[in-house]
Amino acid sequence: MIPLFQQYSSLKVDLPYIPLGTFPTPLLALNELVKEGTLGSLHLKLDGFSSSPFGGNKVRKLEFLLGKAKQNGAKTIFTFGYEGSNHCVATASLAARLGLNVFAQVLEQEPQPYVRKNVQMAKKMGAVVNLYQSEFGLRLGTAALYVREKLSGNRPMLIPPGGSEALGVMGFVNAALELQSQLERCQLPVPDRIYCAISSGGTTAGLRLGMDLLGWKTELHAVRVYGTANSTRKKLEQLTRKSHDLLKSKGLRLQRMQRLVIRDEFIGQGYAFSTKGGLEAQKRMEARGIALDPTYTAKAYACLLADLRAGELKSKQVLFWNSLNQDQTKPIEGLIY
Numbered sequence: 001m002i003p004l005f006q007q008y009s010s011l012k013v014d015l016p017y018i019p020l021g022t023f024p025t026p027l028l029a030l031n032e033l034v035k036e037g038t039l040g041s042l043h044l045k046l047d048g049f050s051s052s053p054f055g056g057n058k059v060r061k062l063e064f065l066l067g068k069a070k071q072n073g074a075k076t077i078f079t080f081g082y083e084g085s086n087h088c089v090a091t092a093s094l095a096a097r098l099g100l101n102v103f104a105q106v107l108e109q110e111p112q113p114y115v116r117k118n119v120q121m122a123k124k125m126g127a128v129v130n131l132y133q134s135e136f137g138l139r140l141g142t143a144a145l146y147v148r149e150k151l152s153g154n155r156p157m158l159i160p161p162g163g164s165e166a167l168g169v170m171g172f173v174n175a176a177l178e179l180q181s182q183l184e185r186c187q188l189p190v191p192d193r194i195y196c197a198i199s200s201g202g203t204t205a206g207l208r209l210g211m212d213l214l215g216w217k218t219e220l221h222a223v224r225v226y227g228t229a230n231s232t233r234k235k236l237e238q239l240t241r242k243s244h245d246l247l248k249s250k251g252l253r254l255q256r257m258q259r260l261v262i263r264d265e266f267i268g269q270g271y272a273f274s275t276k277g278g279l280e281a282q283k284r285m286e287a288r289g290i291a292l293d294p295t296y297t298a299k300a301y302a303c304l305l306a307d308l309r310a311g312e313l314k315s316k317q318v319l320f321w322n323s324l325n326q327d328q329t330k331p332i333e334g335l336i337y
Contacts (some may be wrong), residue, residue: 003177004170014250015066015170020094020218021050021059024178026335027186030288033089038308039282040315043188044331045179046324046335051094054121057203057323058090060171061163066094071112074157076101080140082272083108083131084115086325087162087200092127099152102127105142106161107135110272114293162200169243172206173213179319180214189240189317195304195320197264198222199271199294201236203323205243212254223263223300226271229276233262266306268301275303289332297324 002023006014028044050059069077077100079091088104095102104127109115122129130145132138149156159168183190198204204222211218224232242253268275278298285292285301292298304320307313 002062002166002174002176003181007177008252011105011170011250013101015167016071017064017191018067018070018098020063020066020097021055022052023050024182024337025049025055026337027182027188028288028290028332028335030309033290036313038311040192040317041189042320043191043336044210044216044291045319045321046190046332047175047321047323048291049104052328053091054089054325055127055328056086056090056325057172057321058087058163059094059125059177059215060206061168061202062091062094062159062160062171064163065159065163066091066100066192067159068099069095069100072157074100075154075281077159078103078105078146078156079159079163080105080142080161081285082106082182084112084118084272086118086162088127088129089118089122089125090124091163092122096126099218102143103142103149104129105132105138105145106130107132107138110270112272112274114295117271121251138151150280160200162202163203164200164202164237164239166246167322169202169206169209169239170246172203172212173307174206175203176207176210176214178224182226182336188214190202191319192316193221193313194319194321195221195223195276195300197225197300197323198236198265199226199296201239203321204236204260207321208258208260209243209247209254211258212256213228215255215257217257217259219259219261221263221290221303223266223303225267225296225299229262229264236262263303266303268299271295275299277306281305291324291326292322293324297322302324 274294281301
């Protein structure tokens with residue numbers, strides 16, 4: 001049973017959920033950075049091991065969202081993102097296990113090597129990938145397909161970009177509780193600071209609320225990779241509020257404890273554009289057998305490295321949440337489960 005249901009048993013009855021991932025995802029200690037003399041400790045949370053053949057942070061949200069789809073008798077899923085969306089691949093992979101059809105409605109993006117690979121993977125897993133040049137075209141095309149599927153009796157269900165709605169956020173409320181359990185079992189300290197990438201906001205919102213439940217005073221540094229600074233903050237606050245209200249409606253009480261810091265200085269030219277700091281971050285992680293991507297996780301880890309150089313992390317307990325799918329055929333030494 002997942003930690004969220006173990007600690008709040010009423011939620012097991014109240015929230016739709018279907019187990020699809022492999023949890024807990026492992027922790028990895030990066031002792032080499034600690035040896036550089038400015039860190040108390042650095043651990044990676046590797047959500048890339050959450051599912052096979054395609055893992056990543058989206059699996060946590062989809063366990064709740066696809067649980068709702070099965071509960072409601074849906075036969076077709078519509079979901080959204082950019083052309084190389086990891087979320088669309090994860091949705092296609094997990095929905096296929098449940099016998100659900102998937103339409104991935106995606107917008108064109110800056111060409112990157114992973115984009116074509118992700119499109120091919122989504123198609124291989126059975127998704128219909130429809131590419132649009134504008135949001136207007138995407139909305140129009142989706143409306144037409146949705147009506148067609150509904151008239152065909154397929155009971156379509158919409159899942160937003162990144163799976164970031166209140167129910168999906170519960171996956172990362174649970175992730176915070178999962179992390180607490182691992183830290184206690186391994187006798188590791190509560191992090192002073194956690195770094196993650198932020199786009200659709202579900203990971204950040206869930207970790208915020210989970211840490212509030214735990215009473216942690218951890219600083220959460222969310223590194224922006226998409227949109228404007230104001231739109232990111234507004235969207236995150238709306239999502240956090242709706243998710244808080246969902247928990248409150250189930251009888252949970254939360255007190256704001258952690259400090260959220262949205263980092264805007266590592267986005268570079270914009271979504272899916274590589275940065276110098278991101279490329280350095282990728283190179284350093286590759287030497288350890290860990291994959292980062294230029295769109296999300298490399299920028300987030302570049303933020304951590306910049307803070308390390310600036311002396312901001314001296315003696316601090318730090319955790320980096322790596323949300324990217326990992327090659328699970330390659331062994332990594334030092335994993336802690």
